[in-house]
Amino acid sequence: MPAVAPASARDLDAYRERADRFIARLDEEYYRHFAGLKERFELEPIYAEFADLTTLEQTQTIGAAVNGSSSIRELWRFACEGYLGQLTKELEEQVAQAEAQLKATVDGDEIPFRMLKPSIMNEPDRAKRERLERSRNELVDEHLNPLYLEAHARTREAVSALGADNYFDLYRRFGYDLDALAEQCRSFLASTEQLHTTIVDKVFRERVGLPLAQAERWDKDRMMRAPKWDIGFPADRMLPALRETLRGLGIDLDAQRNVRLDVESRPTKDPRAFCAPIEVPDDVVLVIKPAGGADDWGALFHEAGHAEHFAHTDASLSMEHKRLGDNAVTECWAMTFERLTDTAGWLSRLLDFPRPREYQAEGAAVILYYVRRYCAKLLYEIEFHQVEDPTALRSRYVELQADALKITPAPEDYLWDMDGSFYVHAYLRAWALEAQIGAFLREKFGNDWFAQRSAGSLLRELWSEGQRLNADELLREVTGGSLELESVAERIREASSA
Numbered sequence: 001m002p003a004v005a006p007a008s009a010r011d012l013d014a015y016r017e018r019a020d021r022f023i024a025r026l027d028e029e030y031y032r033h034f035a036g037l038k039e040r041f042e043l044e045p046i047y048a049e050f051a052d053l054t055t056l057e058q059t060q061t062i063g064a065a066v067n068g069s070s071s072i073r074e075l076w077r078f079a080c081e082g083y084l085g086q087l088t089k090e091l092e093e094q095v096a097q098a099e100a101q102l103k104a105t106v107d108g109d110e111i112p113f114r115m116l117k118p119s120i121m122n123e124p125d126r127a128k129r130e131r132l133e134r135s136r137n138e139l140v141d142e143h144l145n146p147l148y149l150e151a152h153a154r155t156r157e158a159v160s161a162l163g164a165d166n167y168f169d170l171y172r173r174f175g176y177d178l179d180a181l182a183e184q185c186r187s188f189l190a191s192t193e194q195l196h197t198t199i200v201d202k203v204f205r206e207r208v209g210l211p212l213a214q215a216e217r218w219d220k221d222r223m224m225r226a227p228k229w230d231i232g233f234p235a236d237r238m239l240p241a242l243r244e245t246l247r248g249l250g251i252d253l254d255a256q257r258n259v260r261l262d263v264e265s266r267p268t269k270d271p272r273a274f275c276a277p278i279e280v281p282d283d284v285v286l287v288i289k290p291a292g293g294a295d296d297w298g299a300l301f302h303e304a305g306h307a308e309h310f311a312h313t314d315a316s317l318s319m320e321h322k323r324l325g326d327n328a329v330t331e332c333w334a335m336t337f338e339r340l341t342d343t344a345g346w347l348s349r350l351l352d353f354p355r356p357r358e359y360q361a362e363g364a365a366v367i368l369y370y371v372r373r374y375c376a377k378l379l380y381e382i383e384f385h386q387v388e389d390p391t392a393l394r395s396r397y398v399e400l401q402a403d404a405l406k407i408t409p410a411p412e413d414y415l416w417d418m419d420g421s422f423y424v425h426a427y428l429r430a431w432a433l434e435a436q437i438g439a440f441l442r443e444k445f446g447n448d449w450f451a452q453r454s455a456g457s458l459l460r461e462l463w464s465e466g467q468r469l470n471a472d473e474l475l476r477e478v479t480g481g482s483l484e485l486e487s488v489a490e491r492i493r494e495a496s497s498a
């Protein structure tokens with residue numbers, strides 16, 4: 001690579017300013033489309049207007065300016081991800097288009113591709129669930145996998161222009177300690193193996209009437225759906241429960257002028273709750289279409305956690321500390337709120353909930369399932385991004401996931417089931433951070449910490465830091481400890497036996 005002159009301090013300031021506008025425009029477009037306010041999702045004109053931010057030259061000049069500070073390294077990561085993103089944007093759009101247009105015919109019915117997963121979850125007949133799942137697998141293999149492979153090939157080629165050996169090496173250069181996290185994942189998988197076969201087996205028997213040893217992947221979706229708990233989570237209690245929870249922490253949701261609540265019903269509004277931090281902290285939108293059920297409640301509280309984090313972020317922080325940084329931090333605040341919805345004490349206080357302890361124990365088993373799944377995903381993605389021929393890893397995907405979950409995944413999902421930008425690194429560390437901060441909150445403020453104004457004051461103080469501190473630094477500041485995935489296992493053992 002030819003030597004490139006580093007960007008000056010002035011160039012970097014100008015870059016921050018434009019990147020801030022670029023992200024705001026993307027978030028606004030995302031909000032308007034998925035809230036059902038704008039029919040077409042038009043990213044292309046926004047990318048075109050800000051094309052200068054993600055050229056190879058721009059990326060290289062910022063890369064050359066990276067010094068000891070994590071701040072410029074975050075700008076460099078943003079530029080690199082933008083550069084790689086614009087090379088594969090067209091393929092991503094093709095994937096989205098295929099997903100929107102493909103249909104499967106199952107038992108004589110035409111089912112749109114995006115409705116297949118929900119259909120499996122809601123299908124009580126096991127044999128029919130299998131037919132739905134297999135139709136979905138065929139569509140993925142035939143129509144989506146060729147697009148994923150092409151995107152992967154383009155990324156691979158582009159990564160060397162960014163000065164890295166491969167995608168894994170690139171993220172190491174961004175400061176991701178993937179090797180250390182992988183080591184923690186291997187230990188976590190070993191230490192929770194027994195727990196998994198005990199409590200995940202129990203939740204399968206309770207919810208699907210099958211032992212884990214006989215469960216298949218189409219039973220897993222049914223297990224996650226858990227219709228028997230719908231009665232405990234009514235749609236009309238969602239917003240009142242959120243308001244009340246925030247009030248307990250000393251936050252008046254309706255008085256927060258920078259948090260917009262979009263609850264209006266529109267025909268094309270996405271049913272899943274989301275948060276769009278258009279301006280941080282001045283304009284944060286929390287979008288919901290309340291439907292009720294455990295999953296919907298969890299999603300609302302998760303997104304509310306993101307919204308409060310961004311809305312309390314100190315306006316004077318730099319762009320990278322408000323909008324970029326370690327996403328394990330914002331995911332931790334989202335999980336902190338989401339976890340309340342399977343905490344027995346919170347359920348009893350806020351809702352007229354039947355058998356809260358039983359629900360809490362099942363919730364703990366579901367978390368264990370997810371964390372083990374993500375441990376296996378990280379191990380897989382690390383291998384995936386270092387091989388010459390990704391198609392050779394189809395069976396490795398099955399092996400790693402089946403080892404972790406005791407349920408065999410679809411080999412066809414070996415490309416679909418991957419997160420870009422090693423986002424799995426953020427989720428895994430967020431689970432650990434949430435478990436450790438959660439233990440701290442309970443110890444300091446009691447099991448009903450969520451009803452203590454003093455706990456709210458501490459949270460507001462931590463939220464004001466935006467993402468200036470990474471998850472490790474934040475935890476050190478709060479408890480003095482270091483991030484341990486094993487703490488998630490302790491939290492699960494506690495919640496499932498309480």
Ligand SMILES: [Zn+2]
Nearest residue numbers: 302306331334
């Ligand atoms: Zn999230």
